Amino acid sequence: MRRIDMNDMLWSRLLAIRQRKQALPARAPEPALALYGPIAAARGRFVLAQVGQSLDGRVATPFGDARDISGPDGIAHLHRCRALVDAVIIGIGTVKADNPRLSVRAVTGPDPVRVVIDCHAELTGEEGLFHDGGAQIILIQSDKAPQRDYPADVIRLPRGENGLCPNEILEALEDRNLERILVEGGARTIARFVDHGLVDHLHVSIAPLIIGSGPQGISLPPIRTLSEAHRPSANVFSLGSDVLFDCRLREQPVASARRQSQKVQVTDQAASALVDIG
Template sequence: VIVGQLGQSLDGRIATASGHSKYINCPAGIEHLHRLRALVDIVVIGVGTALADDSQLTVRRVVGPQPVRAVIDPRGRLGATARMFADDGIRRLLITAEGTCCTPPPGVEIVALPAQEGNIEPSAIVGALARAGMRRILVEGGADTVSRFLAARCLDRLHVTVAPVMLGTGGPGIILPPRERADHAPRMPVRVHKMEGDVLFDCDLTAQRVELGNAKKST
């Protein structure tokens, strides 16, 4: 089960023009994100988000187990002092391109995968994580990473939390290839939940999800 997660403003922005994004969503929206973390085996983010936010990717606002943490970093840009690499007893993964010279902190596992034009295919990432026994995956961000997984049809669900604010010019949310006609865009089942001042769209993408094989079961 692979879930994508994104928090954005009413006008579809995940950050201001300067890159500031804390906090677009209300406390209830942030707690929902931490609940998602507690429910999955692994949380995955892109290197851009890791560099911009220095994310911890831990469960702090709710009670629950800590997930494995992973960053998609094809060129090995993330430094060893990143907080998600902190040695706190939780497994940590660096997903990078084959041939990249990486020097993560001791204990951080390197997952080297083929890359084209500096990008690793989402299906290859999912396959590698499945072989590592990861059955429930949360793709937490940023927008480019979630959009790539969505375009590759590698998500079962997409959670978009919308805050009633408008940021104007800034970082866009989901970015997909253009369509010729609006009426040709596929519609998906969706459930809507009110979370304090925010609205959560829980989108069911199973009908368009590609088959990527089964996760390795623990013995």
């Protein structure tokens, strides 16, 4: 297990890599560069998902209390990830339960664009994140949802039989030059991006805490045998208060269909993969 010992010089270097003022070394022996370098240096679409959970895999109590699961170093890690991406995605359940600001407060760096998947236009516009003076907000909604006036940009996407297509969500963000994406929550939103093969790296931050019951960090469709399970390569880092698994779900980021010379036609199989997010 490698320990992350962040200092101002290392963090300034990572921010410079993010801004394309420096290049990431081909070999990064420093643990902080090995962990955060691929995010900062990503070109084109790069999707990171982050889960902060207890030892027993819980992300909240059965009554919805999710605060203080991650220790101070786990929080700092999450804020570093936010500072290195272009946009952070959450589902409507996270807005309702946590009223998050999604800002960078524990570290120095830019706040990401905030993207909320609100398929059915359930948000009213009165929620705290619309009025906290923070970064730009983008709402992802179905083209069948009621139209409301929001203090935010709204992207309306076609809703298939089973809901919104997560790949189309990413493509819509790419059209706005938002390519480095952090999928932060909640558990259902993260699981759906993972299940559809859209996540490059999955960070699972584990705090020394036993909750005993409550929602799980990731809940994918059931499988029959362990041979069907995801077995990503992973590096393990000590953050200090928390332990982090950096799981590579895809060794090489892939370009979206919209970035290819010809857009791939949606097949029946792809259509069946549409999901209702939010």
